Amino acid sequence: GAVVSQHPSRVICKSGTSVKIECRSLDFQATTMFWYRQFPKQSLMLMATSNEGSKATYEQGVEKDKFLINHASLTLSTLTVTSAHPEDSSFYICSAHDRVGTDTQYFGPGTRLTVL
Amino acid sequence: AQSVTQLGSHVSVSEGALVLLRCNYSSSVPPYLFWYVQYPNQGLQLLLKYTSAATLVKGINGFEAEFKKSETSFHLTKPSAHMSDAAEYFCAVPTPTGANNLFFGTGTRLTVIP
Numbered sequence: 001g002a003v004v005s006q007h008p009s010r011v012i013c014k015s016g017t018s019v020k021i022e023c024r025s026l027d028f029q030a031t032t033m034f035w036y037r038q039f040p041k042q043s044l045m046l047m048a049t050s051n052e053g054s055k056a057t058y059e060q061g062v063e064k065d066k067f068l069i070n071h072a073s074l075t076l077s078t079l080t081v082t083s084a085h086p087e088d089s090s091f092y093i094c095s096a097h098d099r100v101g102t103d104t105q106y107f108g109p110g111t112r113l114t115v116l
Numbered sequence: 117a118q119s120v121t122q123l124g125s126h127v128s129v130s131e132g133a134l135v136l137l138r139c140n141y142s143s144s145v146p147p148y149l150f151w152y153v154q155y156p157n158q159g160l161q162l163l164l165k166y167t168s169a170a171t172l173v174k175g176i177n178g179f180e181a182e183f184k185k186s187e188t189s190f191h192l193t194k195p196s197a198h199m200s201d202a203a204e205y206f207c208a209v210p211t212p213t214g215a216n217n218l219f220f221g222t223g224t225r226l227t228v229i230p
Contacts, residue, residue, distance in 0.1 A: 004159075006159070034217065034218075041225075042222070042223075043206060043220045043221065043222045043223050044160075044206070044220045046217055046218070049217060091157075093159050093160065095160075095218075103148075104150075104162060104165060105162075105218060106162065107152070107159040107160040107161070107162075108159050109158050109159040110157070110158060110159040112157065
């Protein structure tokens with residue numbers, strides 16, 4: 001099946017620093033990728049839709065200047081949490097949509113961000 | 117707007133017993149319905165996908181789900197639970213935005229008792 005990777009899997013940073021998370025589709029091209037946030041014991045909440053070659057579409061309540069998304073190629077999207085604070089600590093999951101093949105979203109393994 | 121509801125945030129079954137996880141969709145018949153599984157500290161793995169080609173959908177790991185229009189349901193079942201099935205299960209439906217976004221249910225945590 002289709003594989004989506006995320007890097008890093010776990011990151012701990014100090015408050016005020018920026019953290020970049022990469023999401024890659026390894027065996028298919030994804031014109032659309034999605035970034036989700038999951039709080040402990042809760043469901044996934046869509047943060048933004050990342051479109052290759054254009055600006056990301058953010059969900060209501062998500063600060064676009066804080067969560068910078070770049071989708072520079074058909075296999076890579078990055079999420080940068082700028083000036084991270086403890087309340088940004090969460091599990092971030094990306095997914096990539098295989099539009100041409102199976103018309104299905106495939107999810108990465110997630111990145112656990114802890115801001116001290 | 118299209119959404120799904122998962123009844124029961126926690127389900128416990130004995131090893132070897134039937135697994136039944138409930139999911140109901142709202143409003144109109146969706147073009148797709150999904151079940152995903154999430155193991156601790158991991159991302160989501162697609163279990164199965166309904167595409168209207170067949171009402172009974174077989175997925176990985178022995179799971180299957182039946183689409184019932186009359187009940188607006190898409191419940192997930194497995195005849196015999198295994199210890200390795202312990203995980204969080206999410207039902208999901210595409211949102212009508214046309215951007216292939218998914219709306220996730222609140223999830224059901226399955227515990228398998230030895």
